[in-house]
Structures are given as structure tokens and as C-alpha cells.
Amino acid sequence: MTTSLLSAEALDANEQRLLDVCDELMPDTLALTSDLVREYSVLGAETGVLQVMEQHLLGMGLTVERVPLPDSPPGAADDRYNLVSVINGTSNRPHLIFNGHLDVVPAEPVSMWTRSPWEPWQQDGWLYGRGAGDMKAGIAAMVTAVTAMQRAGFDIRFPLTLQTVIEEECTGHGALACLARDGRGDFALIPEPFGATLTTAQVGTLWFKVTLEGVPAHVLDTSAGSNAIEAIQAVIAPLKALEAELNAGREAPYDAVEHPFNLNIGRIEGGNWASSVPCHATLEGRIGFPPGVAAEEIMDKVRQCVDAAREGMGSGISAPEVSFHGFRSEGHQVNLDHPGVALLADCHRALTGEALPSVALTCTTDLRALNRYGISGTCYGPVAERIHGVDERVDIASIRHTLRAYALFLYRWGQAADGVA
Incomplete structure (x- = not known):
């Protein structure tokens, strides 16, 4: 035209x-x-x-x-x-x-x-x-x-x-x-x-999933187990730090938008019985990122966030697994x-x-x-x-x-x- x-x-x-x-x-x-x-x-x-x-x-x-x-x-x-x-x-x-x-x-x-x-x-x-x-x-x-x-x-x-x-x-x-x-x-x-x-x-958009396992136990002695639901929440703070990093130093046209790149923890699932220490947990989320940034770069950063959270999860918790599903678009x-x-x-x-x-x-x-x-x-x-x-x-x-x-x-x-x- x-x-x-x-x-x-x-x-x-x-x-x-x-x-x-x-x-x-x-x-x-x-x-x-x-x-x-x-x-x-x-x-x-x-x-x-x-x-x-x-x-x-x-x-x-x-x-x-x-x-x-x-x-x-x-x-x-x-x-x-x-x-x-x-x-x-x-x-x-x-x-x-x-x-x-x-x-x-x-x-x-x-x-x-x-x-x-x-x-x-x-x-x-x-x-x-x-x-x-x-x-x-x-x-x-x-x-x-x-x-x-x-x-x-x-x-x-x-x-x-x-x-x-x-x-x-x-x-x-x-x-x-x-x-x-x-x-x-x-x-x-x-x-x-x-x-x-x-x-x-x-914005670019990435969906991710984190899964881990703990140790089941009866609630008469919760210290005998390792709570997977409590452990998986440790990944949220590093992910929030990544969100803050992405929103700092924004370039046009997003410099005029206060907080364009948003993290959302959309789903947490785990356990199978109220009186048992939960031995499995899954967290799913979505994070936005700027144009010009490759999805693979954000995938690496999400993996780094999960690795950083591993130390604070305590003993008995398996190494978290990270996977990516749904959106992976720049x-x-x-x-x-x-x-x-x-x-x-x-x-x-x-x-x-x-x-x-x-x-x-x-x-x-x-x-x-x-x-x-x-x-x-x-x-x-x-x-x-x-x-x-x-x-x-x-x-x-x-x-x-x-x-x-x-x-x-x-x-x-x-x-x-x-x-x-």
C-alpha cells in the first residue's frame, strides 16, 4: 500500500x-x-x-x-x-x-x-x-x-x-x-x-512451573518430615527480585509505564492429606519482560532464581525442577x-x-x-x-x-x- x-x-x-x-x-x-x-x-x-x-x-x-x-x-x-x-x-x-x-x-x-x-x-x-x-x-x-x-x-x-x-x-x-x-x-x-x-x-511473556518433593510424616512429629508446600514458597522472593530488576531502567515506550513487567504466582498445589506433612508441591507463574529480550534469557534467570532459593528450603527437600509450558513469547x-x-x-x-x-x-x-x-x-x-x-x-x-x-x-x-x- x-x-x-x-x-x-x-x-x-x-x-x-x-x-x-x-x-x-x-x-x-x-x-x-x-x-x-x-x-x-x-x-x-x-x-x-x-x-x-x-x-x-x-x-x-x-x-x-x-x-x-x-x-x-x-x-x-x-x-x-x-x-x-x-x-x-x-x-x-x-x-x-x-x-x-x-x-x-x-x-x-x-x-x-x-x-x-x-x-x-x-x-x-x-x-x-x-x-x-x-x-x-x-x-x-x-x-x-x-x-x-x-x-x-x-x-x-x-x-x-x-x-x-x-x-x-x-x-x-x-x-x-x-x-x-x-x-x-x-x-x-x-x-x-x-x-x-x-x-x-x-511485553514478552513466559509461563513456568517449579516442582519439588519433601518427606512425608505424621503431624504428631512434623520435624520428622520436610514440608514441600512451605519449601516451595522460598522461590517467590527471588522471583520478586527478578521482577524488580526487569522494571528498573526501563526503555521507551515502557519508560512511561510505572510497572509494566509483572510477575504473577498463579497457582500452588501440593500435599494430599491435612494431617500429613506434604511431600510434593508445584508452583506455576507468569512473568513479563521487555521487547528486545530473548525468552531464553528470562528462562535462565528463572532457573537462577530457583537455584538461589534452594539453600533456604532446608534438609529433605529434593532439588527443584523447573519447566516451561504455555506462553514463551517475546x-x-x-x-x-x-x-x-x-x-x-x-x-x-x-x-x-x-x-x-x-x-x-x-x-x-x-x-x-x-x-x-x-x-x-x-x-x-x-x-x-x-x-x-x-x-x-x-x-x-x-x-x-x-x-x-x-x-x-x-x-x-x-x-x-x-x-x-
Whole structure:
């Protein structure tokens, strides 16, 4: 795509008609969001939401391909896969990707929710439910933007790939599988729920697991045993020191973020009986780190933390074992010179009258997979609160804005691809 993109001046008659169609389609957008939220779609249980999404894409008149996860066992593709719809795949015009994830994190404890997390409800301008913000509303907006183009009578003459994927919350294998199928693309938009902002960077992320064994004993004499649960907690202090080290001397764009590289001890498990000294324990955690730092370097530092904690664990405790699972992804910075970024800024200004704000994420998204394939992109989506928490919700007005922004982006991308200045 040329660097001479459309101006952000007032909307023309075609664009205004397109936005009017978007407004007409808002009830459909909310209905699709609710249908997706109703489907329980945590890791390993995504079949229902995939079926709903597939039927919706087919109803739009699109072809749909099921793309299995990497190294799927025979038959697994029948239950766990990603969905890809391609429009004008053979065109040599600039190729655009819309990507979103359908998987969600668990909602437990469900008892803390105001209502069932799997039965969406609306209140005071918000739509509630697990995954409503992260990120089923964004997916509904991005695919409805395509419907808006169709309904307004505007052909999509450039290649457009819609990717709706799973395993974004734990591995990124869904997006990687789609890109392994076809790694082409010039720019990508992901409607993650960080609001109408330009994502400029995201952190690297590493998941790790520490396991060790102690010595079991009856509680009548706990000194006869070695408590594995108590021992494993000794690794937390060195890991917190690593977290502090990573956050010291931060470089741009994270120098403007107070504490971007976060350690989370997410799970501790051990023992098998309240009246027995526990002889095994497992600790699982996640740590973020800066762009430009190799994942292998952080893996080595985690191992060093565990080694440093070994001395304080006392006698009878086995040498801790460290393993790495799930995320092992490096951070990156978005190419802000890409013309797609300028086009997004123009669309934002045309809709809001304001400059496009930006944010450096302290988490990771499927941008990491696109970046690995050399595809520039960014996140821009609805406003959500309490994602991964209780009573997750998404602002309905922000869903409307996301729908309009994606539709306008589609129209202007097409105009630029056609050489219309």
C-alpha cells in the first residue's frame, strides 16, 4: 500500500452511508456478541462457540475453512480448530487481516458473579458476561463491519482474511496455525478490549512451573518430615527480585509505564492429606519482560532464581525442577511507520475529531504471532472492564464505535488499494 492514504477530513457521502448501515446493524452486533458469550469456551471446550461463529460466517455468504491446531491428534480437528474466511485471496492488492480469539479464561468462582457468566445481560450501557469484552464483542464488531460493507453496496476488491481463533489465552497456537496455513498479509487489526487506542508495543511473556518433593510424616512429629508446600514458597522472593530488576531502567515506550513487567504466582498445589506433612508441591507463574529480550534469557534467570532459593528450603527437600509450558513469547514494538497505522489514525480522527491515543500493553496478544510472520498490525477495539475477573463487561457505545471504525477502515483501505486519493 502506498504511503499516500486518504485524508482524515470530513466523511464523504459513501462513508456516511456506510456508518448509517453500521448503526442499523448494531442490534445484530449485540445479538452475535450475546450468542458467543452464551457458549462456554474455556480451554478444551471451544466447540460450541466455534459452531456459532462458523454458522454466522456462512450466513454472511463467506467460505469458511477449519484450520486445526498444530500437532493435533487424529480426529481432534473435529472439536478444536480455528476458522478462516478469505475474501479475494488471489488478488494482488494490499492484504488486510482481521483477527480475534474466541477462547476465554475460566469464570470461577461463579458464585461471586451477579448473574451467570454464561448468560449475557445488559445494564446501564454495559453488556456483561465472560468473554463479552475479551473479546467476543470485538469479534462481533469486526465481522459485522464486513456485513456493513456488503449491505451498503461496497465491494471488497482487496484480499481480506478473517481469523477467529482459539488458544490465544494460553499458547497463541491458534493464530500461528492460521498463519502457517497462509502467512501472507500486509496489515492486521485485532479488536482487543483496550479501547479506541493504538497499541504501540507489548511485553514478552513466559509461563513456568517449579516442582519439588519433601518427606512425608505424621503431624504428631512434623520435624520428622520436610514440608514441600512451605519449601516451595522460598522461590517467590527471588522471583520478586527478578521482577524488580526487569522494571528498573526501563526503555521507551515502557519508560512511561510505572510497572509494566509483572510477575504473577498463579497457582500452588501440593500435599494430599491435612494431617500429613506434604511431600510434593508445584508452583506455576507468569512473568513479563521487555521487547528486545530473548525468552531464553528470562528462562535462565528463572532457573537462577530457583537455584538461589534452594539453600533456604532446608534438609529433605529434593532439588527443584523447573519447566516451561504455555506462553514463551517475546515482546515487540509495532511499526508505527506502516501506512496502516496512519490510516487507522485518520479513521479515528474522522469519527471522533481527535488524535489517536496510544498505549504500550503490559500483556500479550496475538500480535506476537503476526509479528513472527513479519506482518505489521495493532490492536484497536471496545472498552471493557474486569476482563479475567468477576462481572466482566463491555461498554456498548464502544462496540458501536469499533464497528464503525472497522467499517470505515475497510472502505478507506479499499480506496487506497484502488489508488483513490
